[in-house]
Amino acid sequence: MARPLIQMALDSLDFDQTVALADQVAPYVDIFEIGTPCIKYNGVNLVKELRNRYPDKLLLVDLKTMDAGEYEAGAFYAAGADICTVLGVSGLATIAGVIKAAKKYAAETQIDLINVADKAECARESVKLGAQIVGIHTGLDAQAAGQTPFGDLNDIARLGLGVRISVAGGIKQATVQQVVEAGANIIVVGAAIYGAPSPAEAAREIRELVDAAAV
Numbered sequence: 001m002a003r004p005l006i007q008m009a010l011d012s013l014d015f016d017q018t019v020a021l022a023d024q025v026a027p028y029v030d031i032f033e034i035g036t037p038c039i040k041y042n043g044v045n046l047v048k049e050l051r052n053r054y055p056d057k058l059l060l061v062d063l064k065t066m067d068a069g070e071y072e073a074g075a076f077y078a079a080g081a082d083i084c085t086v087l088g089v090s091g092l093a094t095i096a097g098v099i100k101a102a103k104k105y106a107a108e109t110q111i112d113l114i115n116v117a118d119k120a121e122c123a124r125e126s127v128k129l130g131a132q133i134v135g136i137h138t139g140l141d142a143q144a145a146g147q148t149p150f151g152d153l154n155d156i157a158r159l160g161l162g163v164r165i166s167v168a169g170g171i172k173q174a175t176v177q178q179v180v181e182a183g184a185n186i187i188v189v190g191a192a193i194y195g196a197p198s199p200a201e202a203a204r205e206i207r208e209l210v211d212a213a214a215v
């Protein structure tokens, strides 16, 4: 099995804390995600800072775009994003716009299936348009209501869409093996790392667990 990637969700609003957290976990993760509240608060300057600091890491900007796809995402690809997210609920015209912007910069587009009613249909149509990553995502509010991403991950993995599958939503040490075995190619982790007494140690543990599960 190809080694799954670990994506660190940087979900603080504070610019300096975000960069400091990225520095702590960098040895153990493959992708830095600038989370949605963080990118709204800090904008393209944070993208540029992380791009300059980490030229060899993948950089995902979690825009969760809902409209004006090409216009909104274009600025973030131009600033150095490798991947931007667009909401599946936005509709195919907006998704196509983000994909168009990504192509201009030889970058990638991730569809976020959060709150999409027919996830299989949305994933299939988005892949047909050219999306490279399908994101299964139980958001923070849904997690607080007791939901998890595991059922949706199994359903989407079974479709065999031939693109990478990302999973997010409360993934922690105890659930890493389950999501790798279910077919996730990108494991997103936020609170289980940034909320740990030692984020670096938590990231190291998750790296070991992901690599062990992928053997």
Ligand SMILES: O=C(CO)[C@H](O)[C@H](O)COP(=O)(O)O
Residues within 6 Å of the ligand: 009, 010, 011, 035, 036, 062, 138, 139, 140, 168, 169, 170, 171, 188, 189, 190, 191, 192
């Ligand atoms: O995109 C997000 C919320 O919308 C989070 O970044 C994502 O859910 C990962 O964080 P956690 O592991 O804490 O759930």
